[in-house]
Amino acid sequence: MSTPIEDYAIIGDTETGALVSRDGSIDWLCLPRFDSASCFTALLGTPEHGRWLLTPSAPATTTRAYRGDSFVLETTHETASGTVRVTDLMPLADGRADIIRRVEGVSGRVEMTQEWVVRLGYGRVVPWVSRREEHGETLLTAVAGPDMLVLRGGHLPDPDGRHHRGRFTVTEGDVLDLTLTWCPSWEPVPEPLAVDERIESTVERSSAWASQCTYDGPYRAAVVRSLLVLRLLTDTRRGGIVAAPTTSLPEDIGGERNWDYRYCWLRDASLTLESLLRSGFVESAGRWRDWLVRAVAGDPEDLQIMYAVDGGRELPERELDHLPGYADSRPVRVGNAAVDQRQTDVLGEVMIALEDARALGLAESAQSWAVQRALVDSLVEHWDEPDNGLWEIRGPTHHFTHSRVMVWVAFDRAVRAAETYGYEGDVRTWRELRDRVHAEVCERGWDEEKQSFTQHYDTDEVDASLLLLPLVGFLPPDDPRVRSTIAAVEHDLMREGFLLRYRTETGVDGLAGDEHPFLACSWWLVSALAVTGEVERARELMDRLLAVLNDVGLVAEEYDPVAGRQVGNFPQAFSHLTLIGAAHDLAEATAGTVGP
Numbered sequence: 001m002s003t004p005i006e007d008y009a010i011i012g013d014t015e016t017g018a019l020v021s022r023d024g025s026i027d028w029l030c031l032p033r034f035d036s037a038s039c040f041t042a043l044l045g046t047p048e049h050g051r052w053l054l055t056p057s058a059p060a061t062t063t064r065a066y067r068g069d070s071f072v073l074e075t076t077h078e079t080a081s082g083t084v085r086v087t088d089l090m091p092l093a094d095g096r097a098d099i100i101r102r103v104e105g106v107s108g109r110v111e112m113t114q115e116w117v118v119r120l121g122y123g124r125v126v127p128w129v130s131r132r133e134e135h136g137e138t139l140l141t142a143v144a145g146p147d148m149l150v151l152r153g154g155h156l157p158d159p160d161g162r163h164h165r166g167r168f169t170v171t172e173g174d175v176l177d178l179t180l181t182w183c184p185s186w187e188p189v190p191e192p193l194a195v196d197e198r199i200e201s202t203v204e205r206s207s208a209w210a211s212q213c214t215y216d217g218p219y220r221a222a223v224v225r226s227l228l229v230l231r232l233l234t235d236t237r238r239g240g241i242v243a244a245p246t247t248s249l250p251e252d253i254g255g256e257r258n259w260d261y262r263y264c265w266l267r268d269a270s271l272t273l274e275s276l277l278r279s280g281f282v283e284s285a286g287r288w289r290d291w292l293v294r295a296v297a298g299d300p301e302d303l304q305i306m307y308a309v310d311g312g313r314e315l316p317e318r319e320l321d322h323l324p325g326y327a328d329s330r331p332v333r334v335g336n337a338a339v340d341q342r343q344t345d346v347l348g349e350v351m352i353a354l355e356d357a358r359a360l361g362l363a364e365s366a367q368s369w370a371v372q373r374a375l376v377d378s379l380v381e382h383w384d385e386p387d388n389g390l391w392e393i394r395g396p397t398h399h400f401t402h403s404r405v406m407v408w409v410a411f412d413r414a415v416r417a418a419e420t421y422g423y424e425g426d427v428r429t430w431r432e433l434r435d436r437v438h439a440e441v442c443e444r445g446w447d448e449e450k451q452s453f454t455q456h457y458d459t460d461e462v463d464a465s466l467l468l469l470p471l472v473g474f475l476p477p478d479d480p481r482v483r484s485t486i487a488a489v490e491h492d493l494m495r496e497g498f499l500l501r502y503r504t505e506t507g508v509d510g511l512a513g514d515e516h517p518f519l520a521c522s523w524w525l526v527s528a529l530a531v532t533g534e535v536e537r538a539r540e541l542m543d544r545l546l547a548v549l550n551d552v553g554l555v556a557e558e559y560d561p562v563a564g565r566q567v568g569n570f571p572q573a574f575s576h577l578t579l580i581g582a583a584h585d586l587a588e589a590t591a592g593t594v595g596p
């Protein structure tokens with residue numbers, strides 16, 4: 001039986017992250033980067049595919065929470081014989097890749113069970129494990145090819161076939177530290193960590209970052225945790241922002257809708273940036289803008305919709321047949337074939353984020369306007385082409401209404417930049433195309449009978465992305481077409497109180513199976529209701545959505561309201577950033593600064 005997704009918490013050092021289950025098993029970890037191969041992969045298979053379990057031997061009642069505004073996870077297990085606390089973290093900002101697991105006896109006596117099963121290469125490669133003396137201590141090293149993992153601390157587990165297992169007892173007042181460190185296998189074993197200092201400085205660093213948050217409205221705790229998730233998913237060394245730290249957590253349990261999200265989508269990253277900027281984090285904008293300029297450098301015709309975290313372009317999609325998948329959801333995929341798709345919306349999202357950054361005082365760098373201008377000029381050549389849309393459909397391309405709206409956005413923001421800041425460019429052409437595509441959407445994307453905008457130009461189906469029309473300024477919130485489109489989206493796509501992206505029954509996405517409500521779309525609905533003055537309904541939906549977050553404030557891509565389970569990759573930036581946007585929109589609508 002797979003562990004429910006919501007039973008996981010994440011720890012991370014902003015270059016990679018690990019999923020820790022409620023009962024203390026680290027079932028997913030890629031080292032040293034988000035997009036490296038995993039060394040613990042039980043999440044997508046069985047314990048045989050690698051995990052690090054640290055749990056009471058006897059049944060326990062477990063509670064957990066992050067320490068303050070950090071990802072230092074404290075899990076407390078209460079057993080019949082006593083209580084123990086396990087603190088899990090990946091220390092921040094020391095240029096290393098480590099996990100610390102501190103076990104503290106709170107009361108009585110608790111026997112702990114440990115199992116350390118390292119399987120490199122996404123659960124396939126059994127490493128050579130040795131017990132050795134280094135730096136005056138005994139430690140275990142697991143080596144295979146380019147990777148070495150070093151386990152140190154009291155009560156190291158003993159070999160047991162191809163596993164390492166052990167038991168030890170903790171009594172009140174005991175403090176026992178275990179650490180795991182990754183390094184290239186050809187390098188010397190790294191120095192031991194100063195554990196107390198690393199725990200304290202990680203909490204302090206993270207809390208200091210969170211304290212810059214300027215959002216002071218309702219749902220603040222959920223907003224701050226979501227901002228922290230976005231920060232965790234931002235690679236602070238390389239500047240890329242991953243969509244989620246996992247691959248192939250299924251959208252449809254048992255189905256084939258399993259994708260690798262450990263990459264930097266220009267769409268998700270731009271939207272992440274908007275949320276950070278709106279909440280007071282201007283510094284992050286500069287770093288990401290510089291990443292963007294490096295990633296898209298070269299011929300604008302070669303623009304990709306996603307990149308590796310370091311800006312690399314090669315993300316070939318392949319299936320890992322040796323893994324059974326989460327709850328038997330095959331295939332497990334790494335890489336992402338959507339990298340080669342045309343998704344015309346992307347430039348619009350980038351232009352909004354960069355406009356927001358500019359408005360908050362981020363000056364253009366030597367290359368940044370030149371790059372934006374080149375990308376907009378390239379859109380002049382391609383604006384009319386059909387595309388795969390923001391949902392990255394794998395069926396035939398269409399003129400998706402949302403993509404056409406985002407073409408309008410790209411030209412609109414380019415014109416505004418030139419008009420407001422005097423930047424150079426072919427403003428006349430941009431203005432002309434902006435107006436032309438606006439008129440086209442209002443004609444070809446509108447269904448008079450249904451009184452709604454449509455998913456694409458050749459259908460009367462709707463799509464949740466249409467909720468963005470008032471949010472990106474394509475039409476004012478009080479336009480009757482906006483209101484009736486929101487009503488049509490709710491009517492056609494609402495399932496048990498949560499919103500689908502679109503109806504899969506039409507076959508538009510070219511995939512087998514179904515999916516569940518997409519949480520970002522439900523949060524867009526909160527925003528759309530808020531800006532159109534339906535504040536009470538917006539608040540009701542927001543409360544329903546926040547009830548879906550797990551006990552440590554994390555949320556996946558989708559939610560199965562019938563089974564009451566989170567599904568899809570976890571935690572997902574898209575879900576968390578739209579939560580932040582919805583809170584802002586609700587707060588502003590309540591304060592009367594938005595809406596008709």
Ligand SMILES: OC[C@H]1O[C@H](O[C@H]2O[C@H](CO)[C@@H](O)[C@H](O)[C@H]2O)[C@H](O)[C@@H](O)[C@@H]1O
Nearest residue numbers: 243259265267268336338390391392574
């Ligand atoms: O639905 C099929 C597609 O699903 C994934 O895309 C989704 O995730 C992206 C990252 O968060 C997001 O940008 C996109 O809007 C979502 O549809 C997957 O990456 C695609 O390969 C797949 O075709």
